[in-house]
Amino acid sequence: xxxxxxxxxxxxxxxxxxxxxxxxxxxxxxxxxxxxxxxxxxxxxxxxxxxxxxxxxxxxxxxxxxxxxxxxxxxxxxxxxxxxxxxxxxxxxxxxxxxxxxxxxxxxxxxxxxxxxxxxxxxxxxxxxxxxxxxxxxxxxxxxxxxxxxxxxxxxxxxxxxxxxxxxxxxxxxxxxxxxxxxxxxxxxxxxxxxxxxxxxxxxxxxxxxxxxxxxxxxxxxxxxxxxxxxxxxxxxxxxxxxxxxxxxxxxxxxxxxxxxxxxxxxxxxxxxxxxxxxxxxxxxxxxxxxxxxxxxxxxxxxxxxxxxxxxxxxxxxxxxxxxxxxx
Amino acid sequence: xxxxxxxxxxxxxxxxxxxxxxxxxxxxxxxxxxxxxxxxxxxxxxxxxxxxxxxxxxxxxxxxxxxxxxxxxxxxxxxxxxxxxxxxxxxxxxxxxxxxxxxxxxxxxxxxxxxxxxxxxxxxxxxxxxxxxxxxxxxxxxxxxxxxxxxxxxxxxxxxxxxxxxxxxxxxxxxxxxxxxxxxxxxxxxxxxxxxxxxxxxxxxxxxxxxxxxxxxxxxxxxxxxxxxxxxxxxxxxxxxxxxxxxxxxxxxxxxxxxxxx
Numbered sequence: 001x002x003x004x005x006x007x008x009x010x011x012x013x014x015x016x017x018x019x020x021x022x023x024x025x026x027x028x029x030x031x032x033x034x035x036x037x038x039x040x041x042x043x044x045x046x047x048x049x050x051x052x053x054x055x056x057x058x059x060x061x062x063x064x065x066x067x068x069x070x071x072x073x074x075x076x077x078x079x080x081x082x083x084x085x086x087x088x089x090x091x092x093x094x095x096x097x098x099x100x101x102x103x104x105x106x107x108x109x110x111x112x113x114x115x116x117x118x119x120x121x122x123x124x125x126x127x128x129x130x131x132x133x134x135x136x137x138x139x140x141x142x143x144x145x146x147x148x149x150x151x152x153x154x155x156x157x158x159x160x161x162x163x164x165x166x167x168x169x170x171x172x173x174x175x176x177x178x179x180x181x182x183x184x185x186x187x188x189x190x191x192x193x194x195x196x197x198x199x200x201x202x203x204x205x206x207x208x209x210x211x212x213x214x215x216x217x218x219x220x221x222x223x224x225x226x227x228x229x230x231x232x233x234x235x236x237x238x239x240x241x242x243x244x245x246x247x248x249x250x251x252x253x254x255x256x257x258x259x260x261x262x263x264x265x266x267x268x269x270x271x272x273x274x275x276x277x278x279x280x281x282x283x284x285x286x287x288x289x290x291x292x293x294x295x296x297x298x299x300x301x302x303x304x305x306x307x308x309x310x311x312x313x314x315x316x317x318x319x320x321x322x323x324x325x326x327x328x
Numbered sequence: 329x330x331x332x333x334x335x336x337x338x339x340x341x342x343x344x345x346x347x348x349x350x351x352x353x354x355x356x357x358x359x360x361x362x363x364x365x366x367x368x369x370x371x372x373x374x375x376x377x378x379x380x381x382x383x384x385x386x387x388x389x390x391x392x393x394x395x396x397x398x399x400x401x402x403x404x405x406x407x408x409x410x411x412x413x414x415x416x417x418x419x420x421x422x423x424x425x426x427x428x429x430x431x432x433x434x435x436x437x438x439x440x441x442x443x444x445x446x447x448x449x450x451x452x453x454x455x456x457x458x459x460x461x462x463x464x465x466x467x468x469x470x471x472x473x474x475x476x477x478x479x480x481x482x483x484x485x486x487x488x489x490x491x492x493x494x495x496x497x498x499x500x501x502x503x504x505x506x507x508x509x510x511x512x513x514x515x516x517x518x519x520x521x522x523x524x525x526x527x528x529x530x531x532x533x534x535x536x537x538x539x540x541x542x543x544x545x546x547x548x549x550x551x552x553x554x555x556x557x558x559x560x561x562x563x564x565x566x567x568x569x570x571x572x573x574x575x576x577x578x579x580x581x582x583x584x585x586x587x588x589x590x
Contacts, residue, residue: 011489070495073459074468096455098489101447101506102471105424105459114551115425117454131552134560135452136341140348140355143556186468188498190484195492207589213342231590243510255490264589271342285587287580288566292343296560303583304566305576315577323581323590 003038004030005089007080008053009099010041011071012192015049018095018158023056025122025161026093033124035090037169042079044069047173055168065178073102074184080107082179088151091122091129096155108153114146117155129154138274138296158255159278199250200234207233208262210253210280211241214269214290214309218246223310224268227317230324236260238276254279268309272297329384329478331375332438334431334445334457335368335403337396341450346559353554364399367446371507373514374476375444376407382478385409387438391419391430397530405517405525416534421547424452428460430545433538435465442483443504447472458506468499471506 004026009016019039026037039057041050043064050062063079080103084092094100096118108115114129116122120141121132129146131154146152202208209228215221221235228235235251242249242257253260255275265283270276272288272295280286281300288301289309298304305312339360347356364372375386387410388403390396400411414434422430435443443462448455455471462469474494475486481501486494488508499505535542547553569579584590 011493072497073470098472098487101455102459102469102487105428105456106463106469108551109425109428109460109463115456116552117424117456130555133453135557136339136346136355137450137453138560139341139346140557141560142554143558144552144554147551147553186500186503187470190496190498192489193486193494193496231584239509245510245513249492252492256488257492259491264584264587285583285589286566287583292345294345294559298566298568299560299562299564301566303580304568305580306568307573307576311573312576315573316580319574319577319581320584320590323585327590 002035003059003087003089004033004035005084005087005092006037006039006057007092007094008039008041008049009095009097010043010046010049015052016095016097018097018156019053020056020163021159021161022093022095022156023053024163024166025156027056027166029091029123033090038087038089040080040083042068042076050173054171054173056166058169058171060171060173061176062173063176063178065180067180067183068178070189071099072184072187072189073099073106074187075180076103077107077110078179081111083176084111084113084151090124090151092151092153094153094155096157100155104153104155113151113153114149115153115155116144116146118157119154120157120160122154134274137271139294157274195250199248202234202236202251202253203258203260205234205260205262207231207264207266208236208253208260208283209233209266209268210236210238210270211268212238212270212276213240215241218244220310221246223313227313227320230317230320231266233264233266238270238273267297267301268313270297271295272300329378329382329442330387330440331378331384332387332389332435332440332443333368333372333375333403333408334443334461335372335388335390335399336365336446336449336451337362337390337392337399338365338449338451348557348559352556354557362395362398364402365446365449365451367448367450367507367509369514370509370511371444371446372403372406372408373512374507377512378442378476378478379407384441387412389414389431389434391415391422391427400530401522401525402517404528405521406515411528411530413530413532414538415532416545418535418542418546421550422545423550423552424454424456425460425551426545426549428457428464429549430538430540431457431461432464433540434533435461441502443502445504445506447506447508458504462504465504467502467504469504469506470497470499472508473505474508474511476505476511
């Protein structure tokens with residue numbers, strides 16, 4: 001039976017969420033396509049993970065090698081090349097993560113297999129892979145077909161497919177000998193760099209005031225900081241604010257920053273790109289202020305305000321102060 | 329150190345109103361402001377900084393129509409020495425794969441130690457061209473690069489992983505590095521610099537000059553074909569608060585109070 005192959009992503013001893021999300025989607029796809037789900041796990045001393053993966057996959061290919069202890073796109077590429085070449089899965093799913101984007105494009109070129117990246121949905125139509133992707137920072141969805149091929153590669157967006165409670169498959173674990181004869185001479189993993197300790201822990205805040213690109217200038221931050229103080233809130237932000245050096249990266253909410261779940265998240269001038277939403281959609285209450293009525297942030301917010309944030313900030317500060325005065 | 333930087337001329341859409349065009353496969357470009365792709369802006373800055381430190385040249389290269397010249401001029405004004413535009417009607421509709429192929433053909437004839445690209449483009453968001461280009465040129469690559477230190481024929485790099493974590497990797501040169509935003513602070517261009525850049529030559533190369541076959545480029549040479557574009561369906565829509573800023577502020581204060589947050 002043909003397979004849908006899912007690359008298990010793990011780091012520092014943990015299977016990453018995207019792995020099970022992909023396996024869940026693979027199971028759904030496999031039923032329609034008449035294929036079975038296979039997971040592939042590369043690493044050193046990772047057998048316990050293989051057991052966990054076998055709940056979701058009929059087959060788990062386990063390749064253990066000292067040289068696979070940490071992710072290295074060149075080593076992974078060699079191993080996957082051989083496996084895909086031998087088993088010809090109809091589809092290989094890889095997370096659209098820092099690892100996935102380092103691996104999938106070169107693997108696809110090397111194997112001459114059509115690749116679609118950052119997919120938020122995918123299906124087979126007459127054996128041709130059709131994918132849904134986003135463009136223009138999530139403002140547009142695209143449905144695209146891939147060139148006809150007996151095998152495809154796709155990278156899958158994180159936190160897109162909900163993990164369902166399903167009967168464990170109890171699949172077989174197949175040990176595969178590592179084809180690596182030496183450490184990759186061109187690329188070498190040295191070490192992880194942890195974020196610097198200290199700073200503000202925005203994940204502990206009950207109320208967060210998040211700012212985005214709409215703040216326009218570093219000079220516009222102090223009035224928002226004042227508003228945050230009035231609320232008893234911490235100041236958080238989206239990626240562009242950190243990129244510009246206006247706030248330190250311990251304030252960043254999103255895929256490459258922190259995942260926060262405050263009681264209130266007030267989003268000011270944040271468009272709501274997927275990466276940011278991933279970090280704050282679990283907030284109890286979300287109120288968003290943005291000039292663009294079509295901003296994706298309004299798709300996750302409970303309350304929306306289409307207005308210039310610079311008009312709302314001072315007015316809101318006054319009202320909150322009034323509220324506090326009443327209580328006092 | 330000869331560095332090639334691949335850049336793309338893209339519409340700024342973060343705060344713009346986007347409409348699907350009549351073909352249903354693209355967006356209406358009229359009224360949108362085009363500029364250098366944000367990730368490429370950081371890549372260009374990194375290239376110019378490396379050149380300033382180590383000497384050598386920076387060549388900016390793009391694939392696009394004549395409109396892209398303004399992005400190339402920006403690169404020249406910011407410190408690139410040469411600019412190349414890969415242009416041909418046949419290139420239209422190229423996906424990441426066809427784009428990487430066209431770029432690789434142009435780059436094969438150039439001297440280089442390092443190629444920098446943005447980690448992704450703001451328009452199509454494939455995040456694939458850099459690594460594909462490296463594979464086509466048979467050289468190593470690293471993506472999501474947040475720090476570059478060159479040491480002889482190797483580069484020591486910080487790659488951005490998720491959740492604030494980074495990793496350090498060593499890559500042998502020549503290599504392709506796909507640069508993540510925030511790696512540096514792109515400089516502003518003086519008016520003098522911009523004026524001088526207007527006089528520099530932009531070299532234009534097409535299908536024939538690159539020795540490419542029309543089956544290798546454009547939609548035919550691509551792996552991905554866009555069938556339809558549409559505005560994402562909203563699963564949930566916020567309740568919009570309307571009125572004057574004061575009225576809106578009062579409503580927010582009420583909500584905050586009702587939820588027991590103050």
